[in-house]
Amino acid sequence: MTVTIKDVAKKANVAPSTVSRVIANNSTISTKTKEKVRAVMEELGYYPNVNARNLVNNHTNVIGVIMPSATYAPFHNPFFPEVLRGITTQANEQRYGLYLSTSQTDLDILEEVKEMVYSRRVDGIILLYSTIADPVIDFLLDKSFPFVVVGQPPEQLKEKVFFVNNDNVKAAKMVTEYLLLLKHKRIAFVGGRRDAFVTIDRKNGYIEALETSAIQIDESLMVYHDEIFEGGEKAVIELMSQKNPPSAMIVTDDLMALGVLRMLFSMNVSVPDNMSVVSFNNVLMSKLSTPPLTTLDIHIHELGYKAAQMLRQCILDPKASPTSHIVDHHLIRRATSRAHKEIST
Incomplete structure (x- = not known):
């Protein structure tokens, strides 16, 4: 009964x-x-009819989470499980479920977001990427649909969009200054996708630090590859084939950095004796690598938690003025960085 x-x-x-x-x-x-x-x-073993209650309240108690397209292999990168863990922690506290996007291309992402909005499948959306001229943001703003960006929205939209981010310019500048203090002068920058704001901001911080120290900018030391293991390997081949290779590398992602370490090892380039490597994210594998990675902890879990918390506020108060939250960062020094030794000839 x-x-x-x-x-x-x-x-x-x-x-x-x-x-x-x-x-x-x-x-x-x-x-x-x-x-x-x-x-x-x-x-008594009573379970509420959630669907019926949601129809009455005009809510689904579900939030959509939009990953980068499968072209960029997001499920290979431990950043995303960790940011999802932060989102899930907050969603569980508020008894919200998650609807995860699995689109294959950027165009598919836009179509899936449209379907979510028009069908009222979700109450709000979290975007786990931010790129130049993203049509998804324009669409969501046009429909006045609650959403939060993990990352930086376009400059002209900052006053219109809720977002959670790190100060990536400041972070990259700090990492570059750290290597400069270790007497490195030829410092390479290994970035991810070129149209991603995280890549753009970190490159700007890197350049700012070099200019402040009167180090001439060398475009050949800035390379860009997919944020996967193989991307790091390709970056090393590109940089080490130069007549005057770098003595240090700033890698924008830990997973890429593992590829960097593996390729350097295969080339008999000793880390950190002959090459220093500093990365970003501080995922678990960074401390388990050989040698353990010097990396910048960007508090990924907090990024996800704050994004879900902010989205909840957007849903409850659709007329709220957009706000932003900057999550702090700190450098974790491990075994892949050391003072540069000039090689005498």
Whole structure:
């Protein structure tokens, strides 16, 4: 026999409307009453009809999470499981489910986002990437649909978009200054996709630090590859084939950095004796690499948690003015960086 909301109300000695408010986690209901009603629900094996309640409230209690297109192999990069863990932590606290995008191309992403919005499949969206002239952002703004960007939106849209980010210019500048203090002068920059703001900002921070130290900018030391293991390998081949290769590399992603280390090892280039490597993200594999990576911890979990928290506020207050949150960073020095030794000839 099916247990109804009336059965729960009778057993808990409250009105059916009180049970409904407990299910909705209404703040007007005392903690004591909530605990009593929930205990009865568990005892009787009552499970609310979520779909029916969502139809009444015009909410799905689901948020969409948009990954970069499969072209960039996001599931190969541990950044994304970690940022998803942060999103999930907050979503679980608010009893929200996740709808994860699995689109293959940038065009597919736009079409899937349109379907999410028009079908009201989700209450809001988190974008886990930010690129120049992204049509998804323009579409969501046009439809006044709640969304948050993990990263930096285009400059002209900063006052219109909710976003969570690191100060990537400052972070890259700090990493470059660290290597300059270690007496490195030929420092390479290994970036990801060129149209991603994270790549653009980190390159700008790198250049700013070099210019401040009166180091001439060498375009040949700036290379760009996919943020995967193989991308790091290709970057090393490109840089080490130069007549005057670098003595240090700043790699914009830990997974790429592992490819860098592997290729340098195969070339008998000792790290850190003959090459220093500094990376970003501080995922688990960075401390398990050989040697362990010097890397910048950008607090990935916090990026996801704050994004989900911000999206929840957007959903509850659609007229709220856009805000931003900058997550801090700090350098973790391990075994892939050391002072540069000039090779005498």
